[in-house]
Amino acid sequence: MRTDVIALSSPLDTAFFSLLKGSYEQLLGRALLPKVPDDGDEANWLYHDAPFAVLAQNTADDPAFVYANIAAQRLFAYSWEEFSGLPSRLSAPAADRAARNRLMAGVLSHGYAEGYRGLRVAGTGQRFWIENVTIWNLMDADTDGPGSGDTVRGQAALIRAWSNA
Template identity: 30%
Template sequence: MSSQVWQQPEIISWSQIILDSFAEVVGKELLARKGTPAAQAEALFFAPFVVVSHGTQAEPIFNYGNQVALDLWEINWQNFIQTPSRSTAEPINQLERQQMLEQVAQKGYVDNYSGVRISSTGKRFLIKNTIIWNLRDRAGNYCGQAANYAEWDMIKN
C-alpha cells in the first residue's frame, strides 16, 4: 500500500502544499519540480531524504511520511498516519523549544534543528540539520507543519 500512496488524489494535493510551502518559506525548492503534480508527488515520496508532516489538531497526528521516513521509523503508512507526532520524539528542554519557536516566528521556519526520535520498534536515532516549516494552502490558510532532514545517526540503546 505505502509504495502507491503517492498516487492518491489527496496525497498529490498535500504534496503540492508541502512543496509550495517549503519554496515560499525557505526560498528554495525542496526538490526539482518536474512534470505534473502526480510526478512531483512520486518524486517527493521516493526522495532520498525524510519528509514528514502533521495537521493542525491539538495533538497533531502525522498525515504524511515519505518512504525514507516510513523505513526509518519502521512503520507502514496506515499506522504512521495514526501516530501523534509528539510520540515519536524524546522531550526537548524548554529553553531549546522556546528558541526554536522564536526562530520559527522570526524566519517562518527553523533550519538547524536536531533531536532524538524513536522508531516504532523502539530504536532511537538523532536527526540533524532538520528544517521545520509551517504549511499553508493556496489561500494562505495554516494547515500544519512539515519537517525535512537527510542526516541521522542511529543511537545504541
C-alpha cells in the same frame, strides 16, 4: 495567522504535495526537490524515491502525522497506516518532548527553522538522531484579501541525515 487541519486522500495526494512544495519554496526561497526523473511526477518521486525523509503533521490540539514518505517510514519503523494519525509527539522520547514542542511553536511563529538536530524514537523503541533538519509551516495563501494573513494547515520536516544514538 489561522490554523486548519489537513486531511490527505493518499500519500500521493496532489493537492497536499502542492501545499508541501509551495510552502517550502515560498518560505525558504529555494526548491524543495532536486531535479527529478523525466516523467515529472514529483509527488511520486518524493514519496517513493527521495533519499531524504519528509514528514508532515496537522494542527490538531494534539498534532498527528498526516504524511511520511518511504524514507521516513523506514527511519521511524512505521508503515503508512501506522504513521497516519500517530500523535507526532510520540516521535520524540518523553524527556525531549517539551523541547520539541518549543521548537514547533517557534516554527509556527517564525515560519521555519533550519539546522535542527534532535533525538527521536522509532516504532521499535530504537533511539536515533535526526540531523540537518528543516521544519516549515504548511500554509495556504488566504483568499480573504490583502493583510488577512495565511492559514497554517500543518508543519513539515525535511530530514537530510540521521545517525544512531
